[in-house]
Amino acid sequence: MIVTNDKRYTIGILVQNVPGVLARIVGLFSGRGYNIETVTAAETNEEGFTRITLVTTGDERVLSQIVKQLNKLVNVIKVFDFSETEFVDREMALIKVRAEQQTRAEVLRIVDIFRAKVVDVSPHFYTLEVTGNEGKIAAIVALLDQIGIAEIARTGKAALARSKK
Amino acid sequence: MKLKGAQIFFECLKKEGVEVVFGFPGGAVLDIYHEMAEHNIRHILVRHEQGAAHMADGYARASGRVGVCLVTSGPGATNTVTGIATAYMDSVPMVIFTGQVPTPLIGDDAFQEVDIIGITRPCTKHSYLVRDVNDLATVIKEAFFLARTGRPGPVLVDLPKDVIQAQTDFKYPKKVGLPGYRPTMEAHSGQVVKACQLLAKAKAPVIFAGGGIIISESSEELTRLAHLIQAPVTCTLLGLGGFPATRPAASGASEAEPLWLGMPGMHGTYQANMALSHADAILAVGVRFDDRVTGKVSTFAPKAKIIHVDIDPTSISKNVEVEVPIVGDCKNALLQILEYFQKEPIQGMAESRGQWLDRLAGWEKEHPLTYSNSRELIKPQYVIEKLYEIAGREAIITTEVGQHQMWTAQFYKFDRPRTLLTSGGLGTMGYGFPAAIGAQVAFPDKLVIDIAGDGSIQMNVQELCTAVCNKIPVKVVIINNTYLGLPRQWQELFYDKNYTGSCMEGSPDFVKLAEAYGAVGLRAERPEDVETVLRKGLSINEPVFMDFMVSAEENVYPIVPPGKSITDMLLT
Numbered sequence: 001m002i003v004t005n006d007k008r009y010t011i012g013i014l015v016q017n018v019p020g021v022l023a024r025i026v027g028l029f030s031g032r033g034y035n036i037e038t039v040t041a042a043e044t045n046e047e048g049f050t051r052i053t054l055v056t057t058g059d060e061r062v063l064s065q066i067v068k069q070l071n072k073l074v075n076v077i078k079v080f081d082f083s084e085t086e087f088v089d090r091e092m093a094l095i096k097v098r099a100e101q102q103t104r105a106e107v108l109r110i111v112d113i114f115r116a117k118v119v120d121v122s123p124h125f126y127t128l129e130v131t132g133n134e135g136k137i138a139a140i141v142a143l144l145d146q147i148g149i150a151e152i153a154r155t156g157k158a159a160l161a162r163s164k165k
Numbered sequence: 166m167k168l169k170g171a172q173i174f175f176e177c178l179k180k181e182g183v184e185v186v187f188g189f190p191g192g193a194v195l196d197i198y199h200e201m202a203e204h205n206i207r208h209i210l211v212r213h214e215q216g217a218a219h220m221a222d223g224y225a226r227a228s229g230r231v232g233v234c235l236v237t238s239g240p241g242a243t244n245t246v247t248g249i250a251t252a253y254m255d256s257v258p259m260v261i262f263t264g265q266v267p268t269p270l271i272g273d274d275a276f277q278e279v280d281i282i283g284i285t286r287p288c289t290k291h292s293y294l295v296r297d298v299n300d301l302a303t304v305i306k307e308a309f310f311l312a313r314t315g316r317p318g319p320v321l322v323d324l325p326k327d328v329i330q331a332q333t334d335f336k337y338p339k340k341v342g343l344p345g346y347r348p349t350m351e352a353h354s355g356q357v358v359k360a361c362q363l364l365a366k367a368k369a370p371v372i373f374a375g376g377g378i379i380i381s382e383s384s385e386e387l388t389r390l391a392h393l394i395q396a397p398v399t400c401t402l403l404g405l406g407g408f409p410a411t412r413p414a415a416s417g418a419s420e421a422e423p424l425w426l427g428m429p430g431m432h433g434t435y436q437a438n439m440a441l442s443h444a445d446a447i448l449a450v451g452v453r454f455d456d457r458v459t460g461k462v463s464t465f466a467p468k469a470k471i472i473h474v475d476i477d478p479t480s481i482s483k484n485v486e487v488e489v490p491i492v493g494d495c496k497n498a499l500l501q502i503l504e505y506f507q508k509e510p511i512q513g514m515a516e517s518r519g520q521w522l523d524r525l526a527g528w529e530k531e532h533p534l535t536y537s538n539s540r541e542l543i544k545p546q547y548v549i550e551k552l553y554e555i556a557g558r559e560a561i562i563t564t565e566v567g568q569h570q571m572w573t574a575q576f577y578k579f580d581r582p583r584t585l586l587t588s589g590g591l592g593t594m595g596y597g598f599p600a601a602i603g604a605q606v607a608f609p610d611k612l613v614i615d616i617a618g619d620g621s622i623q624m625n626v627q628e629l630c631t632a633v634c635n636k637i638p639v640k641v642v643i644i645n646n647t648y649l650g651l652p653r654q655w656q657e658l659f660y661d662k663n664y665t666g667s668c669m670e671g672s673p674d675f676v677k678l679a680e681a682y683g684a685v686g687l688r689a690e691r692p693e694d695v696e697t698v699l700r701k702g703l704s705i706n707e708p709v710f711m712d713f714m715v716s717a718e719e720n721v722y723p724i725v726p727p728g729k730s731i732t733d734m735l736l737t
Contacts, residue, residue: 068479
C-alpha cells in the first residue's frame with residue numbers, strides 16, 4: 001500500500017504582468033513534476049500586476065519547495081501560501097443542462113436553492129451560472145448530472161487572504 | 166542623438182565593462198556585427214555556438230566577471246543551449262544575446278526562427294524578448310544585474326532584427342527596477358547564533374563547502390574559520406580550491422593541509438565520506454547536497470545536525486533535512502560566524518578536536534587515495550600528478566567530464582579559488598576545452614590547461630581553430646584510454662562487462678589533428694615520456710594537444726555504487 005501525505009494546497013501568486021509570465025509559472029510546475037489542479041489568472045486593480053490562484057497537491061516538503069521556487073522567479077512579486085493563513089475562495093461554473101418540458105421546473109428549483117442564475121435559454125437547454133466554493137459547485141454538479149449536463153466550464157479557484165481584524 | 170539598436174547594444178556593453186564577446190554571426194545579428202568595428206570590444210569568432218557559450222562560461226568562472234556571447238537566431242541560438250544549461254546548473258554569470266527574426270514575423274515559422282525563450286526557460290535565471298528598441302538599454306542593464314547578483318546564472322536576451330535596426334535616444338538607466346527580485350544577502354543573526362552554539366557543542370564537526378564559496382569570494386573566511394574552530398573541511402567538485410589542499414612546509418615546499426579531507430561523494434576520498442558519515446555537526450556552506458555527494462539520501466550523515474548556508478532558499482531542505490537553515494551570502498554568514506567564535510572561543514576544543522582529528526587521520530591512513538603505478542603502462546593518475554608537479558598551484562585547470570575529471574579532482578591539489586573550472590551539475594562533455602579558451606582570454610599570461618579524455622575532447626574539438634586563429638595558447642592534456650572511461654567502468658562493475666557503446670576505437674590521431682589545425686601535437690606512449698612531453702608542451706606558447714596513451718581499463722576508486730550509501734565505497 002502506498003501511503004502518501006499529499007494534501008491540496010491553494011497558492012496565491014502576485015506577478016508582474018509581462019509576456020510569458022504564466023508560461024514561467026506553469027513551466028516550473030511541469031518541469032519539476034509538481035501538480036496543477038486549477039489555475040486562474042487575471043489583472044488586478046493595479047496596472048501591470050496579475051494575480052494568479054493555483055491549486056496544487058503534494059506533501060509539505062513539496063509545498064515548501066513550490067513556494068520557494070515561485071519566489072525565485074524574477075517576475076513574481078509575492079507568493080501567498082494559504083495553508084498558513086485564512087482565506088476566502090470562490091469559483092464560477094457555467095453549466096449547460098438539459099431542460100426539457102418535464103425537467104425545467106426541477107432545474108429552476110435547483111437554481112433557486114443554489115442561488116445560481118440562468119444566463120442562456122434554448123429550446124432544449126438552460127445555461128446556468130453558479131458561484132461558490134468547491135463544495136458548492138460539486139454539489140450542484142452532482143444534482144444536475146442526474147438531469148443531464150451537456151457541457152460544463154469551470155473557472156477554477158480564485159482566492160484572497162482574509163483581512164486582519 | 167538617436168542611435169540604432171545595434172549601437173545601443175555596444176554602448177550598454179561598454180557601460181557594463183564588457184571587454185570580450187564570444188560569438189558567431191548570422192542574418193539576424195549582422196546589424197550588430199556591422200557596428201562592431203566601431204567599438205573597442207574584442208570579438209572571439211568561434212567555430213560552433215556551443216563553444217561560444219562554454220567560452221563565456223570559462224571566462225566568467227576564471228575571472229568572476231559576467232561572460233557574454235552573441236549568436237544568431239534559430240540554430241545559432243539552439244546551439245548555445247547546452248552551454249546555457251551548464252552555466253545554469255553551476256551558477257555562472259553569463260549574458261547570452263541571441264538574434265531573432267523581425268517582430269512582425271515572430272510566430273510565423275520564419276527562416277531561422279525558433280522560440281529560444283521558450284526553449285531555455287527552464288535553464289536560464291531569466292530571459293527577455295526585446296520588442297521595442299526603447300526597452301533595449303533597460304533590458305541589458307537588468308540582464309547583467311540579474312546574471313551577477315544573488316545566486317548568479319545565465320540570462321538570455323533575444324533581439325529581433327527590426328529592434329536592433331530601429332533608432333532611439335540612448336540613455337543608460339542608473340538603477341534597475343525589479344520589484345520581485347530581492348536576494349537575501351545578509352544572514353539572519355539569530356540563525357547564525359544557533360549555528361554557532363551547535364558548532365560549539367560539537368565533538369566531531371565537519372565543514373562541507375561548495376561552489377558558493379568560490380562565487381562569494383569567501384575562501385579566505387572559510388580557511389580562517391576552519392583553523393579557528395579546528396574543523397576539517399571537505400569541498401564538492403565545484404568547491405575545490407575554495408579551501409587550500411596544501412600548506413607551506415617548514416622546508417619551504419608545501420605539504421598536505423591537515424584539515425583538508427578531499428572531495429566527498431561518489432568518487433570522494435575515504436576519509437571525507439567517513440567524516441561526513443560520523444560527524445555530529447556539519448556546517449554546509451554554498452552547497453546543494455547533490456546526489457553525487459549524498460549517495461543514498463536516507464543514510465547520509467546519519468549522526469549529524471546540519472547547518473546549511475545558501476543564498477538560494479530553494480537549495481535548503483530540498484534534498485536533506487536541515488537543523489539550522491541560513492539564507493544569505495556565504496561570505497556574510499562566514500564573517501558573522503567568525504566574529505562569534507572570536508568573541509567566544511570554544512571551551513575544551515583542543516582535547517575534543519584532538520580525538521576527532523586523530524580519527525580522521527586514521528581513516529586516511531587506512532585507505533589513502535592511491536593507485537598502482539606501472540613501468541610499462543602510463544597510468545592516468547600519474548599523468549595528473551606529474552602535471553601538478555610541473556604546472557602547480559598557479560595554473561588554471563579545466564576538465565571535460567568523466568574519469569579524467571574525477572582523477573583531476575582527486576590527484577591535482579587545488580589551493581586557490583577559480584583554478585578548477587569543471588562542469589559539475591550538468592556534467593557536460595565538451596565543456597573543458599572551450600572553457601579553457603575563455604579562461605585564457607581572461608588571463609592571457611596564466612598557464613591554462615584542459616584535462617580531457619579522448620571521448621570528451623572530440624565534442625568541441627573544432628574550437629582548436631578558434632584558439633589557433635586568436636593566438637590563445639591553451640594546453641590540452643588528453644588522457645587517452647580509447648574508451649568512454651566512466652561508462653566503461655560502470656559497465657565493468659555493474660553491467661556484466663557489456664561494453665556496448667563505450668569503445669572509442671577509430672578516433673583520429675590527435676597529434677595529426679592538432680597539426681591540421683595549425684597547433685602543436687605531442688604524444689607520450691611510455692611512462693618515461695610523460696614528464697618530457699608535459700615539460701615540452703607546457704613551455705610552448707601556442708595551443709598544444711598532448712596525447713597520453715594510458716592504460717585502457719584503469720578505474721576511478723573509490724566509487725560509491727549508484728544508489729548506495731557513501732560509506733559503501735568500493736576501494737579497489
